[in-house]
Amino acid sequence: MINNRTNCRSAISDLRARIGQIERGKKSTRLEFIPPSVLGTGITELDSHLPDGGLTLGALHEITIPTPADTAAATSFCMSLLSSLLRTRKGIALWCQNSEMLDTGEIYPPCLIQHGIDQDRLIFLRLKRDDDILWAMEEALNSHGPACVLGEIAHTNLTKTRRLQTAANEADLPAIILHPGWQGTWNSAAATRWRIKTTQSRPYGLAKTLNEPGNPLWQVELYRCRRGTPGIWKMEFQNEKGNLSLAAPASNGSDNSCSADIA
């Protein structure tokens, strides 16, 4: 019986590998599992939930911002991802900004220090039209130049996102779309789709006594994940250390939540 089970399990994992490979479009003569390059987010629960053990690098990821008030949270989440990526990979990241998103404020460079991003490793491109941003992202991916490509896009569709996903796959570079959700939504070919909402913070210790805001707390929802399942987590951004961690479950007078340092 046990033998059967192990046989089944290996057969299933083989099948998964083959399907995964076909999906990723890599043509190889041997059907062995080429593990895709991943970015560990540093949060074990999140990493074990994601199908590849982390954020797949050669793919398109979308982060939806439900309301304008959540813009800062989503931007910070993006920056945390970018920060861990730039720590493991060489190169400069390209962030294509949409001038309409400037309504919610411009990205303030000093916060880059807090997130652990070196100013010389990030370049912004400020454009007006979504199509231009999509073009620039695709060009950037095809050139194999940057370490990561981000774009703020309000409107797009399945075809265009599929093109980006293919380009990201070919180049083995991550592409991230930051999307103001209040401007509309679309069908997407992205590998993962996230929604970040800001929630009330839970100060502790001295901050609690003085009635000051605690570390930023967000509700991070993975609402679509290819080859995986959706999930929802509460995450905390440690202001002092500058990294993300899973928030401890709510209980009165709770201590510091367990945090994992980014690899």
Place this chain on the structure above:
Amino acid sequence: MKLADARAIFPKLTVEPTQIQKDKAMLEKIRIWCSRYSPWTSSSEIQDEQEKEKKDPNLILEGPGGGGIWIDATGCSHLFGGEEIMLTDLVNKINQIGFVSKAAIAETRGAAWALARYGQNNQKNWTIAPLGTARETLAPLPTAALRLSYTTRLNLQKVGLHTIGDLLKLPRATLSARYGTTLLKRLDAAIGKVSESISAVKYKEPLYVRISFSEPIGNSEDFRAALEKMLILLCQKMESQGVGARRLIFTLYRVDGSIEQRLASATHPIRDVITLKYLFNDRINDIDPGFGVDATTLFAERTEALGDTQAKLSDDRKSNNFELLIDRLTNRFGNEKILSPRITESHIPERAGTLSSITEKHRNADIKHKNIIRPVRLLYPPEEVETIGLVSKLLVEPPSVFRWRKVLHKITLSQGPERISPEWWRLGNTGTRDYFQVEDSRGRRLWIFKETNQGSKTTRWYVHGLFP
């Protein structure tokens, strides 16, 4: 004579400081202009450089502000109708440019130099030494006309040898024994016993390619093919000159005589055909062919030295790729759209961090204040909010409720105040600001401040940034 003495003698003396580099540049330009008479030109600056290389600084003969051009006009004078006409033309034209000049033609370089500077020019400002008359024409000239060093000239004067004729009368062995071989060399060169050539500057081919078509072309595919052909030729030329292109102009000539132009520029010199073609890629789609294009040209307007390209390591390729991408994006969207974060030392938040164009060179401030928490997004300019309810005037406290962008925010938690005073050394100051990090009942975290103007006692509240 010292300047003070000269001024004493003539108080209205005009004095100009020497600008050696500019003089050199001007001389070079004149030299290039002189190539209309002969392709073989050189300038005294260049000769002086060569003499310097031979480690004989005494032979530098032109003072600052002066200068001469050598032209090897062998076989060229008939094109102008004769030596006389050629020289008249030369001198007149240079006069028109604004310089006073003297010219001479002789059978040797040394003789020409001597006659131009020391010859009896009469009114014409030029001399021609007929063939075979070198000795006679040179004899009356002073010894300085032989391009000798100062010490040699002094020595000659002391002994009473003032003209070249005097030197010619003396036995050669004596001359070399007393004054060295240089004097003899110069003398021989001047009378033609020894040949002395002008080493001309190599003619720099302009980086320009042109293709014409037997039938007018009209679609972008053809334009691209023409561009590629021209790029191949241009890159070969650039390789022979050891340069790379930084700015290219692609011109199309239509059958009706009108012109269409496209520009591409790069931040570093490029000599690779594929890369340069890539830069032009999107520009070609919107070219209007009109009734057809029958010729195209490609001109490298700006180039920079580029050595032989080495085999690239994978690292270099990645950074090259990124630079290329930035070039491509710059060409399509413009320089100002590509921004880089800048952090400066300033207490005023909107000055401390900005996004500015990538072309501005700067030095990022050393960031020591790592622990100050700053918002992720900043509003430019800060937006005023309407406070609702009482705000204590004595205590520095944020309002408990305020309206921002038509939305009501109820503050539950707040941290502060952080006082940021205006920078008194700058003009156009802000008032004193007291900043608070606040969180409202919905979990939105904002950076707000209270601004007190010194003049009016009013206080106003603004939202400056958003925290995650």
